[in-house]
Amino acid sequence: MSLKERDKKHLWHPLRQHHLNPESIAITKAKDCILTDEDGNEYIDAISSWYTCMYGHCNDYIVEATYRQMQQLDHVMFSDFTHEPAVKLSEELIKILPHNQNKIYFNDNGSTAVEAGIKMALQYYFNKGEKRTLFMAFENGFHGDTFGAMSVSGLSVYNGPFEDFLIDVKRIPTPDGKNHHEILKILETFTSNYKIAGFIYEPLIQGAAGMKTHDAKGLNKILDFFKSHDILTIADEVMTGFGKTGKYFASDYIETKPDIMCFSKALTAGLLPMAITSCTQDIYKGFLSDNVGDGFFHCHTYSANPVACATAIAGIELLTSKEIQSNIKRIEKSHELFRMKVNHHSNVKSTRHLGVIFALDLNIAMARYGDLRDKLLKFFMDRGVFLRPLGNTIYIQVPYVISEEQLQKVYKVIEEALEIV
Ligand SMILES: *Cc1c(COP(=O)(O)O)cnc(C)c1O
Numbered sequence: 001m002s003l004k005e006r007d008k009k010h011l012w013h014p015l016r017q018h019h020l021n022p023e024s025i026a027i028t029k030a031k032d033c034i035l036t037d038e039d040g041n042e043y044i045d046a047i048s049s050w051y052t053c054m055y056g057h058c059n060d061y062i063v064e065a066t067y068r069q070m071q072q073l074d075h076v077m078f079s080d081f082t083h084e085p086a087v088k089l090s091e092e093l094i095k096i097l098p099h100n101q102n103k104i105y106f107n108d109n110g111s112t113a114v115e116a117g118i119k120m121a122l123q124y125y126f127n128k129g130e131k132r133t134l135f136m137a138f139e140n141g142f143h144g145d146t147f148g149a150m151s152v153s154g155l156s157v158y159n160g161p162f163e164d165f166l167i168d169v170k171r172i173p174t175p176d177g178k179n180h181h182e183i184l185k186i187l188e189t190f191t192s193n194y195k196i197a198g199f200i201y202e203p204l205i206q207g208a209a210g211m212k213t214h215d216a217k218g219l220n221k222i223l224d225f226f227k228s229h230d231i232l233t234i235a236d237e238v239m240t241g242f243g244k245t246g247k248y249f250a251s252d253y254i255e256t257k258p259d260i261m262c263f264s265k266a267l268t269a270g271l272l273p274m275a276i277t278s279c280t281q282d283i284y285k286g287f288l289s290d291n292v293g294d295g296f297f298h299c300h301t302y303s304a305n306p307v308a309c310a311t312a313i314a315g316i317e318l319l320t321s322k323e324i325q326s327n328i329k330r331i332e333k334s335h336e337l338f339r340m341k342v343n344h345h346s347n348v349k350s351t352r353h354l355g356v357i358f359a360l361d362l363n364i365a366m367a368r369y370g371d372l373r374d375k376l377l378k379f380f381m382d383r384g385v386f387l388r389p390l391g392n393t394i395y396i397q398v399p400y401v402i403s404e405e406q407l408q409k410v411y412k413v414i415e416e417a418l419e420i421v
Contacts, residue, residue, distance in 0.1 A: 175218020
């Protein structure tokens with residue numbers, strides 16, 4: 001029996017209505033930018049397996065660093081112990097993070113990195129004797145699937161059955177270069193009526209919303225507003241972190257830096273699951289006292305897994321290399337040319353690009369998960385490219401190691417799709 005058939009017996013896939021859509025594609029191998037399925041078909045991984053494998057699949061340098069660590073120290077609890085990979089990773093991260101970040105806290109995935117950020121903000125004020133109960137966030141943001149992360153997310157497809165159980169959140173529109181007076185007015189109203197603990201945002205690009213970009217200056221004004229009202233800001237860089245936007249972090253484009261930051265996905269280069277919540281010294285100091293309970297009692301069993309830390313260190317070594325940095329610039333240039341080419345196509349509503357991220361919206365209405373979207377995905381797969389439309393948005397987020405020839409093939413199948421939609 002094929003893998004595809006055996007899969008159906010016991011497995012339950014995420015983001016899937018199995019009744020309508022029981023089929024999975026069985027992948028048996030991945031190397032660099034190519035996925036191979038059980039029938040030997042090859043696909044260019046044009047979305048880096050959900051924005052993770054930015055240095056290519058099974059990257060030899062990263063695999064070797066990971067394997068070396070596996071032979072030295074596999075795992076040890078991080079509540080009583082420490083180890084070289086965690087210490088070294090913290091040192092390497094602090095070198096590239098925005099200058100105000102000073103403490104590194106480990107989690108297992110993007111959602112729990114956000115969850116920890118939300119809990120840090122709540123306890124920071126609690127420790128000061130203040131009760132703050134409300135969070136603010138952008139409309140259509142996505143921050144993960146645990147309860148806190150789900151609460152601050154504004155995409156309703158994921159939240160429906162759980163809405164009665166979420167923490168209190170007020171939303172504002174993303175800045176578009178023209179609406180900042182309107183946004184500041186909303187902020188004034190909320191801050192005078194509620195005790196707000198924090199504002200969480202995906203800086204510059206909202207990934208799950210469809211790679212929607214917003215205005216950096218406008219975001220800066222919003223962050224300044226929260227700073228001046230003593231409300232913590234949390235940058236969710238789970239998607240944007242580690243080079244995707246053309247800088248190490250999207251927050252590098254913005255003058256005002258967040259108090260707390262969340263990372264995962266490319267942090268461990270698509271090899272192992274791990275996440276980090278970083279924060280300023282001021283936040284950390286808010287948890288220091290003679291009272292044990294003022295500490296941060298939030299923990300996951302596999303915190304700071306040494307093997308995952310070794311993987312992350314190798315990833316940062318590649319990210320900061322000349323070769324990867326010049327690849328990112330090359331991809332950005334190619335995106336720019338492709339964008340000019342398709343921008344005026346009659347089936348294209350709008351286009352945008354930043355770093356290795358490119359997106360276009362089709363001129364048609366499409367459900368996020370539905371027939372049309374499934375057909376489009378199949379169209380790309382039949383032509384050897386893995387692209388995963390988000391509603392009517394087709395986006396590219398390629399590994400930094402993609403060749404120019406592979407990238408041109410990705411563009412070509414998108415152009416072919418534009419002719420038939
Ligand atoms: C993917 C994502 C998350 C959730 O991360 P998981 O590892 O899937 O839990 C949170 N925030 C953003 C911006 C993301 O893109």
